[in-house]
Amino acid sequence: MATKTRDPLSISLIHNTALEVINRDGLEALSMRSLAKTLNVDPMAIYHHIPNKAALLSGIYEGVIAELFAEPSLETSWQDQLKFLLRRFRSLATRSPNIFPGLIASTHTSPGMARAIDAILGILLEAGLPAKIIVQTGDAVFAFVTGFVLLELNHNAVNPNAPAHDSAKALPLENIARLREELRTNQFSNSFEFGLQFLISGIEANLLLEAASKAVSKRKPRKSQA
Amino acid sequence: MATKTRDPLSISLIHNTALEVINRDGLEALSMRSLAKTLNVDPMAIYHHIPNKAALLSGIYEGVIAELFAEPSLETSWQDQLKFLLRRFRSLATRSPNIFPGLIASTHTSPGMARAIDAILGILLEAGLPAKIIVQTGDAVFAFVTGFVLLELNHNAVNPNAPAHDSAKALPLENIARLREELRTNQFSNSFEFGLQFLISGIEANLLLEAASKAVSKRKPRKSQA
């Protein structure tokens, strides 16, 4: 049998190799040509399997976000389900920090991200939120978790190109100065868990309001029921 | 006097022209070479005023985010101050949709973004939140507003490269289907205002908790005061 010097090219081999490069060296280190070199293949061979770079990235996004559903939640209360889902999202992000900003930016074209939104809405439906505020609540939850993850990733990213701003010209930031100690000791995990509880308490408050307004309308039926 | 065919090159002319190009044609339409062409100048003349493309973008970011503080808030309550600041942030984003994702990604290197965070913390201090939770609350507020703005911008961006996903293979998203009507009729402004109120109510709840725990500790002084 003829021995080959490398595996035959395939979509999954291309995806996996590209993701390795991105996780190791950053998104900007991935070019079609550098990827081909890593695969030990002519730069243009990749185009036989994948139409262009945008499609390559989309494929990688889907592989990464699919992990969100690889292990189903065993939680029973909607509160624990929401925590499970959002913590898992954050954990995926920190595991693939260089690909996640692009994934989040593709929210409105990615099937995996649509599934994530569907999962959030499902949890809110199960909680019993009225349809009137469920979409808005879902947007707030999604905005929080994506915004938080980007804040954390951007912080962790060492940015060698960051221009050194003239600290002499810098305005005094009095509140940051006042809270210097709290800012120094706080961990992202703290803030994330606080944010989770903040969201859940807010949703619970809305559920209570809804229940109360239903109780009131039962005691005082509308005049249509004269 | 000698008439010139164009204004002499300057940092502000470069910044303004670049921002115009980005707002009109998108971020990817801006290259040092295309910018030089727009300025009617040799491609390399720009490098005499600005060290590189990263510095050009940073300069543009600062000009955009500086608008956040151009008009000081006249609001008195911390609630109205917070609404004013976050609404203004969103309004800046929709005015410069193509530059904002990069600005948000530069949160940890941008003086303007640091000032925005300082302003949020200042409002929370004024509200009277205890130092123990003020940083976490600030992170949640910042995560919400940046995440929301990116969600909205990504939605509005027409993405010509978006790969058409095989809708036959698409999983059924039952909750999105169930809420189809609510999702169709909801506006981003609705969700944003809902999110603002959600944040404010949550902060108010924490203020009440804090006040209650203080009242309790007054009535029942610790045994150190035996």
Add this chain to the structure above:
DNA sequence: ACCTGAACACCGTTCAAGT
């Protein structure tokens, strides 16, 4: 002091050709 133009080391992608 400010601008120019050639050159270097890259990109993504197309197309005709090879096996």
Add this chain to the structure above:
DNA sequence: ACCTGAACACCGTTCAAGT
């Protein structure tokens, strides 16, 4: 069916040279 290599139309940036 799958891979190759030349070519096209771009990038950001450096450097020596011009006025």
